[in-house]
Structure formats: C-alpha cells, structure tokens
Amino acid sequence: MHLLAPTPTNIQAAADIIRAGGLVAMPTETVYGLAADAQNARAVASVYERKNRPAFNPLICHVDSLEMAERIAVFDDRARLVAGAFWPGPLTLVLPLRAGAGIDPLATAGLSTVTVRMPAHEVARGLITAVGRPLVAPSANRSGRLSPTTPAHVAQSLGDDLTILAAGPTPVGVESTILDLTSDPPVILRAGGITPEDLVPVLGLCPALAAGTPGTKPKAAGMTAWHYAPSLPVRLRAVDVAPDEALLAFGSTRFMGVRGGGFVHDLPDGQVLNLSESGDLVEAAANLFRMMHDLDRPAYRGIAVMDVPDVGIGIAINDRLKRAALYDKAVA
Ligand code: TXA
Ligand code: MG
Secondary structure, three states: OOEOOOHHHHHHHHHHHHHHOOEEEEOOOOOOOOEEEEOOOOHHHHHHHHHHHOOOOOOEEEOOHHHHHHEEEEEOOHHHHHHHHHOOOEEEEEEEOOOOOOOOOOOOEEEEEEEEOOOOHHHHHHHHHHHHHHOOOOOOOOEEOOOOOOOHHHHHHHHOOEEEEEOOOOOOOOEEEEEOOOOOOOOEOOOOOOOOOHHHHHHHOOEEEEOOOOOOOOOOHHHHOOEEEOOOOEEOOOOEEEEEEEEEOOOOOOOOOOOOOEEEHHHHOEEEOOOOOOOOOHHHHHHHHHHHHHHHOOOOOEEEEEEEEEEOOOHHHHHHHHHHHHHHHHOO
16 A cells, blocks of 8 residues: 655655656545545546546536635635634535536536535545545545545555555544535535534534435435445344344443344444444444444345434435445345
8 A cells, every 4th residue: 555644745745656657645634535636637536546536427527715716716704603613623515617617517517515624633634635626535445335434445445555654543434514505595415514503603504414215316426325335234223133133232231132043242342333422423433334334244144233323423324224224225
C-alpha cells in the first residue's frame, strides 16, 4: 500500500499527483474520499472507473473555503447562513452551478446543480488548498460497497497501488448530510452527520427527508437501496443470534440468547462487535462501517443487527442498515 503519513511534505506530494490528473485517497471527518481535480475531465472519469460507479451518479465538490465554494456554486443569503453555521463540517449543499465554473460535466452528471462541501478534516482541507482547486471525492470504495473509514478499507476496496493519505479512522463514520437548497422548502437527500434537528435554528424549519425509503426513484444515488452493502445478508431488529451468524450489537447484550442454547457473551471473540455498549449513537456511527467490514467474513452466514434508536444520527445509521439489508433481498 502507498500509505503516506499526512505530513506537509506528503500533502504536497499528494497535491502534485492530483494536479497531474491522478487520484489520491484522503481522510475526511466522515469517510475516506477518492480525491481528484474536479476540473480535469480525465481525472474525474478515472474516479468513476476506479470505483466502478455509474456515470449518472454525480460527485461532491470539496472546497477549502466559502470563497472557493462561491466560485463554483451560486449562493443566496440562506445558503451563506447555512454554510456559515455548519462549515467546515459534514453538511453538503446542493446549489445552482455557477456558469463558467469549469467543473467537469461528468462530475455534475450534466445537472445544472452542484454539490459542495467543506470538510472538517484538516488533511482534506490542506490537500484542497495545496491543489488550489475544488476536489471531487466520492467515498473511496467500489460503488455499492461499504464506505471506508480506515486506510485499510480503502486499500481492500480499491487496490494496493492507490496513494492514501493515512490519518487513522474517520471520526464521524457516516457520509455527510446532503441538503438540497434548490428546492423549496429545502429537503435532505441523504441523512448523515448533521441531523434534521440540527438545521432547525438556521433554516427556521425542520427539513423533510426526501422520500429516501429504499425503492423510491433516487435523486441522490446514495438513496438507491443497494448503496451500502456488505457481502453477507443483513438481518435487522435481531433479538437473538444463530450460532453461525455474526452479531452487530448496540447497547447491552447481557441477556441476549443464541438460538439452540447459550448466551451471546459465550460466542467466540470477533463474532460479536458492539457499536456502542453504552448506547451512544455518535460512537455507534463512528464504528458502523468498520464493524460491518470486520464482521463481513465467509465464516458466517449473515450479520444480525440489533435495533438502533431512530433519533439524531441514529436516523443515518438506520438508513445505511436498511439499505444493507435490502441489498440482500435485491440479489437473492
Ligand atoms: O461524507 C461525504 O460526503 C463523503 C466524503 C468523502 O466527503 N463523500 C461522499 O461522496 O459520500 P459520494 O460521491 O459517495 O456521494 C455523493 C452523493 C451521491 O449520492 C450523489 O448522487 C449525490 O451526492 N449528488 C451529487 N451531486 C448531486 C446533485 N447535483 N443533486 C443531487 N444529488 C447529488
Ligand atoms: Mg459512497
């Protein structure tokens, strides 16, 4: 693996790769992203190719400042207010694309809108600044698979030859919230690190989640049912576990039984991973993709998942879990 510690010298080296049209995996506060120059058509195309991503699925442009954002998107007062309140941070805005912005049309999938986000991770912003241009950065995984929260996930999913700025596990663990400010009232196209309630004081209303229920026609491709899937079938709302199933737990498993006899705490190490023993949803989000990765082994016949409360960032967690469960039904 080409793991680079995120030193200033290495960030410059990574920026050189991107300026030359290459790809670099970079850490953000949400998940690792596969970064490329948003204004370079060949580079953007190679992002799609590397991820095996359908070309109609547009990419987020990552910026280091409001100024850079305003060069590619048209901000009104409300958009500035929202950006002022949540940037840098895990909130992506859908805005009108600025004429002459120079963003490659493949990156916007030919739409007249553009998605912009200023990541809270200093390494990501340092890389954008070093390149001096907006970077597209979809999650650094093969399309339709789990988003990577560690450098090892990136290498597993996209191959060993990719340069990775390795800064350890990503703190938020689920992708950014996507807020569509081009519709009135604004709607959330993807639940994520910023919750609908977080947005109330700034928007003066609680934005609805777009009909993101799996099966509906996607506006954001993150809304397609199969987007967040491990290889194993996923069983939700588990209240017990089969002896040959892995368990993704949440909260206490003290009294949880194994089918055919015994208790969860008697199962071998590694078969049970707990998103948060204390029931902390933020901790659970940060652990979600890594633990699904770790449980996704042929030794088990499936992954049983305990109930996670559907509040706050738990909404984003359940959204990803439901998609993972539906994927299995779609291919079965
Ligand atoms: O947290 C994140 O946002 C991560 C990190 C790496 O920054 N990035 C990420 O990017 O999740 P990606 O490409 O995997 O997800 C982008 C989502 C897709 O669901 C896409 O359909 C949607 O954004 N999208 C992009 N442009 C859009 C647009 N103009 N209108 C509606 N949806 C859009
Ligand atoms: Mg993704």
